[in-house]
């Protein structure tokens with residue numbers, strides 16, 4: 001509570017959150033938990049929440065705190081290297097294939113037994129544990145009771161029931177989707193102007209990785225306008241419905257360009273690394289490409305859902321307008337119009353739900369546009 005006798009804060013005062021968690025955006029609860037963990041660490045943490053919510057940054061911050069001789073000053077050489085991911089006692093394990101396999105899990109077990117090289121502890125960060133279903137048994141005992149100088153930080157997008165045994169051995173640190181306002185501030189600190197930051201934040205679904213891709217997506221604004229133009233374009237004919245559906249899907253494809261660019265950079269880096277060690281090609285190339293395909297699919301689904309949300313918002317506005325004009329107004333067909341808007345919103349919501357279930361996008365969008373079209377009269 002503010003002291004009424006004091007109108008302004010004088011002097012810099014103590015900074016409660018050290019630079020360790022600067023990169024964790026809009027997650028006060030998780031940061032609070034991580035700071036408490038840094039003071040009294042246990043053997044294993046499980047940071048879980050949607051992709052792009054800051055789990056990796058949180059893990060690096062906690063690792064810095066655990067490795068720093070001063071408990072995480074945020075400034076010393078140890079902190080800086082831990083935050084940059086280059087400290088030798090911070091080991092980040094990334095799966096090479098579609099999931100963490102048993103051999104990789106065994107390598108983690110071996111690594112956990114080693115002595116730290118510089119610090120008084122070593123920190124093992126294991127990413128994508130939600131996909132490590134088959135290797136859970138191999139990891140379980142070590143995560144449950146690692147050597148005293150080893151701390152595990154596991155990261156998972158979600159917690160499937162198959163992970164229950166591991167989950168019960170860790171302190172859970174939940175991450176939420178990043179709130180829109182925090183995404184906006186974060187983007188503005190990167191030089192994005194407010195209005196654009198606002199629409200990117202809404203389209204990001206609380207994911208910073210997606211927000212970053214959207215700001216480098218030249219067609220983002222045009223794509224939103226395209227969705228907004230749908231209701232006025234549908235004229236009741238099947239031909240126009242098909243044309244609109246086709247255009248929407250084409251521009252979702254075009255929006256994939258920044259992600260594809262990121263993927264080809266990753267493959268180029270891997271190829272370079274393989275060449276340096278004299279390997280004949282990228283090890284597990286197939287799996288990397290499969291992951292890229294999955295990420296592209298997820299991008300498309302999210303982008304289509306965002307577009308559908310814009311569309312649904314327009315019909316909702318229409319419904320509100322019709323309802324507010326009320327029964328006293330003599331709008332011809334007023335009741336019919338509100339009924340129609342409700343059915344249009346339902347059709348869009350249905351399509352949006354179906355998108356997550358491996359449907360044929362093109363058929364789904366065609367059917368939706370035809371349905372909406374039939375409701376325009």
Ligand SMILES: [Zn+2]
Nearest residue numbers: 068073076079
């Ligand atoms: Zn430090």
